[in-house]
Amino acid sequence: MLPECAKSSLGKIGDPEAVGPLSGVLLEDNDWEVRERASGALGRIGHPKAVDPLAHALYRDDDHDVRAAAADALRAIGTPEALEIFNKDNNSDVDDIPF
Numbered sequence: 001m002l003p004e005c006a007k008s009s010l011g012k013i014g015d016p017e018a019v020g021p022l023s024g025v026l027l028e029d030n031d032w033e034v035r036e037r038a039s040g041a042l043g044r045i046g047h048p049k050a051v052d053p054l055a056h057a058l059y060r061d062d063d064h065d066v067r068a069a070a071a072d073a074l075r076a077i078g079t080p081e082a083l084e085i086f087n088k089d090n091n092s093d094v095d096d097i098p099f
Contacts, residue, residue, distance in 0.1 A: 014044060015045065016045060016049075018041065019042065019049045022041050022045075022050075023038075026039055026042065026066075026070075032061075032065060035066045035069075036065050036066050036069045039057060039069035039070045039073045040069055040072070042054055042073050043072055043074070043076035043077060044076070046076060046077050046078070048077065048081070051077060051079065051081050051082045054077075054082070055085045058070040058085065074086040
């Protein structure tokens with residue numbers, strides 16, 4: 001697994017190669033702050049492969065800040081699929097999303 005600083009750097013430079021490792025962190029890390037940062041990095045990268053893990057986090061993560069970051073990332077990615085998921089969620093409060 002990549003060290004935290006490496007994952008953060010890959011997200012900042014927008015390297016699509018980071019989508020897989022960052023998605024793994026988003027879905028598996030125990031620390032909500034790490035998952036929140038992974039969501040932000042995936043949004044900055046903007047690759048469509050990040051949509052599924054972000055949607056999973058949006059609807060399944062138990063932390064409000066992670067769900068909000070996933071929603072922001074989906075909006076930033078901006079593909080039709082990402083926007084459909086974002087708009088579906090945007091009609092309700094992130095706290096109301098079932099998990």
